[in-house]
Amino acid sequence: MSRELTVIACLSLAGGQGKTTFVTLMGKVLAAAGYTVLLVDGDPQSNLTTFLGHEVAADEPTLLELFKGNVELEDAIYPTKIKNLYLIPSDDGLDNVQEYLSGSGVGAMLLKKRLAAAQGSFDICLIDSPPQRSQICKSVIGAAEQIIIPCEATVKGFGSLVRTIDAINELKEVGASSAEILGVIPFRDKWVGSNQTKESRDAIAAMATVVEQAMILPSIRESEKFKQAISREQTLEELGVPELGYPFEMLLKRLESKEVVAA
Amino acid sequence: MSEMLDRIGRRSSQRPKVSRDTSLTNGQSTELAAAPTRLSSTDAAASIEAKLAALPEVTSRRSVRIEKSLFESLSTFCQQHGITIETFLEASYIASSAEPELQSQIVIEAQRRMEERKQAGKLRRILAQLNTNA
Ligand SMILES: Nc1ncnc2c1ncn2[C@@H]1O[C@H](COP(=O)(O)OP(=O)(O)OP(=O)(O)O)[C@@H](O)[C@H]1O
Ligand SMILES: [Mg+2]
Numbered sequence: 425m426s427r428e429l430t431v432i433a434c435l436s437l438a439g440g441q442g443k444t445t446f447v448t449l450m451g452k453v454l455a456a457a458g459y460t461v462l463l464v465d466g467d468p469q470s471n472l473t474t475f476l477g478h479e480v481a482a483d484e485p486t487l488l489e490l491f492k493g494n495v496e497l498e499d500a501i502y503p504t505k506i507k508n509l510y511l512i513p514s515d516d517g518l519d520n521v522q523e524y525l526s527g528s529g530v531g532a533m534l535l536k537k538r539l540a541a542a543q544g545s546f547d548i549c550l551i552d553s554p555p556q557r558s559q560i561c562k563s564v565i566g567a568a569e570q571i572i573i574p575c576e577a578t579v580k581g582f583g584s585l586v587r588t589i590d591a592i593n594e595l596k597e598v599g600a601s602s603a604e605i606l607g608v609i610p611f612r613d614k615w616v617g618s619n620q621t622k623e624s625r626d627a628i629a630a631m632a633t634v635v636e637q638a639m640i641l642p643s644i645r646e647s648e649k650f651k652q653a654i655s656r657e658q659t660l661e662e663l664g665v666p667e668l669g670y671p672f673e674m675l676l677k678r679l680e681s682k683e684v685v686a687a
Numbered sequence: 688m689s690e691m692l693d694r695i696g697r698r699s700s701q702r703p704k705v706s707r708d709t710s711l712t713n714g715q716s717t718e719l720a721a722a723p724t725r726l727s728s729t730d731a732a733a734s735i736e737a738k739l740a741a742l743p744e745v746t747s748r749r750s751v752r753i754e755k756s757l758f759e760s761l762s763t764f765c766q767q768h769g770i771t772i773e774t775f776l777e778a779s780y781i782a783s784s785a786e787p788e789l790q791s792q793i794v795i796e797a798q799r800r801m802e803e804r805k806q807a808g809k810l811r812r813i814l815a816q817l818n819t820n821a
Contacts, residue, residue, distance in 0.1 A: 460692065483704040499702050501695050510695065517707035523741045529777075533785050545689040597768060598775075599782030 429543045430684050431536075432550050432606065433568035437591060438584035439555040442574040442611035444471040445650055447552040451476075452659050453672040455508035459547040459685060462501065464539075465514040466564050467554040473513040475654050476504050480513045487514045490538050491521045491563075497541040505657070510546070518560070525559035532566035532600040539567055547685055557591055565595050570606040570684060572675070575631060577610045577624040577643065585631055607678065608635055609671055613643035641678070642671040751776075754800070 434443045434450075447463060454461045465472040465487060473480060480486055490500040490512060500512045525531035535551075542549055553564045565571070573588050575581035585608060595601035610628045614621040624643075632640050644650070645668060653663045660669040679685045751772060753761060765775055783790040 460689075482709075483706060485702055485705050486707070488707060489705050494705060495703055498691055498695055498698070503696055510692075515707070516709040520708055526741050527743060529743060530781050530784065533781060536785070541691075545691040598778040600778070 428686070429539075429546055430548050430570065430679075431539060431568055432548060432570045432572060432684075433553060433564045433603070434551065434572050434574065435553045435561070435564060435568075435588055435592075436573050436575055436581075436584045437555060437557050437561070437587040438576075438580060441555070441576050441581060441584050442609070442644060443467075443555075444475060444552050445654065446572070446574045446609065446611075446644070447472055447550055448475045448654055449650075449660065449669075450672050450675065451509055451550055452506060453669070453676055454548055454550070454685075455506055456659070457676055458508065460508050460510075460545065462510045462512065462539075462542055462546045462549040463504075464512045464549060464551040466518075466535075466551050466560055468514060468516055468518040468560075469554070470514040470516070470518070472552040473511065473515070475657075476509075476511055477657050478502060478504060478511055478513050480515050486518065487512050488518045488521050491534060492524055493538070497538060501542075522559045525563055531559050532562045532595060535563040535567035557587065561591065562595065562600070565592055565601045565603060568601070568603040571603045572606045572609065574609040574611045574644070577613045577627040579627060581611065582627050582630045582634075585634055589634060605635065605639060606682075606684070607639050607641040607675070609641045609675075610643035612646040614646040642674045644668075644671050 434447045436443050444467070451461050451463045463472060463476070470480075485495040485500045487500060489495045490497060501510050502513060503509075504511050525534065528534065539549055551564050551567065554560055571592060573585060575585045575588075589605075592601060592603060592605070596603070608631055610624070610631065612624075613628065614624045624646075628640065628643065647665075647668060649660065649663055649665045649668055652658075653660050653665075656663070660666060660672075753772070761772060761775075765772055768775075770778075779793075783793055
């Protein structure tokens with residue numbers, strides 16, 4: 425069966441915006457929906473690799489060797505414990521790719537090129553990115569067809585959204601990106617009982633001044649359950665809080681309705 | 688299942704072995720290099736040199752001659768975006784390398800311009816000869 429690959433980057437240029445949380449849980453939701461999913465850990469902090477319970481040995485290929493062209497794509501892809509879910513892992517060594525990318529001249533194009541061979545085997549490639557506006561981030565934007573931006577429902581999160589949109593536009597201007605923004609996901613949206621806190625409401629309203637209202641997707645609520653789900657390697661459903669999975673289900677619907685992926 | 692997925696599933700023993708540097712001290716971590724720390728002037732120079740080394744080197748100055756009718760709009764365009772004609776050219780080359788169809792259109796247009804310039808050069812030489820012979 426031949427598949428159409430869609431490359432989606434999760435990007436937000438500040439720390440703690442929910443990128444890795446989103447990629448981990450969304451990857452599981454997509455895999456459970458029957459898509460063959462390739463997750464890429466684009467952050468030298470390698471939290472995604474850890475969250476998926478994957479350990480990389482020092483002599484095993486990672487995203488670094490794939491970037492440098494030292495190994496074939498499939499040598500850097502590992503199955504995870506979850507059906508349909510695969511991973512290109514990272515470790516601290518990925519930090520060294522920065523110099524390689526800035527020296528190569530085609531840094532922005534490189535990841536796209538390296539992932540091209542996933543066409544035909546995977547439906548979706550979901551990339552976790554580092555918080556810095558770095559060479560890796562440039563290459564992630566260059567590789568993406570769709571970009572999802574999680575942003576904390578705070579002033580800092582709003583700032584991250586602005587920085588992220590700027591970075592995308594900058595690469596678009598020079599033709600190094602043709603990515604579409606799939607949506608913005610407010611992260612750690614705080615409610616007290618049935619009332620949204622003023623801070624969350626104001627921050628999300630500010631986000632809607634930077635992108636169209638329709639781009640603001642259902643938020644990820646502030647809750648310790650997400651940390652638990654991740655540390656126990658469970659889904660929100662398995663943890664008994666399926667309602668918290670609403671933003672992921674909605675995004676899946678959006679992907680299917682936009683025909684980004686075949687339903 | 689695709690053949691690739693099948694191979695990935697059976698791969699564990701056949702992956703190539705690699706070696707990777709995860710230390711902080713070998714090579715310059717860009718994050719560290721960017722950290723605003725107080726350094727002695729020799730350290731500062733070394734750190735700046737290291738940063739410079741990580742940035743792409745450029746060739747010595749070359750003259751770029753642009754068709755007069757295009758020069759103004761091209762310059763304005765670059766000024767508006769805070770870039771130079773050179774960096775625009777570099778980026779266009781990179782961007783079009785990923786779009787073979789666009790790149791071949793560009794090459795066709797460039798070849799047409801090349802012909803025009805050759806033609807103009809030839810005519811200028813003939814004119815010069817006519818003038819000296821006259
Ligand atoms: N719904 C939630 N409510 C509160 N905290 C959460 C929630 N989901 C995740 N967290 C916590 O928020 C923190 C940041 O999340 P995460 O690591 O996903 O962000 P990130 O954008 O990937 O960060 P970095 O830029 O450092 O990679 C983590 O400590 C995580 O456990
Ligand atoms: Mg992260």
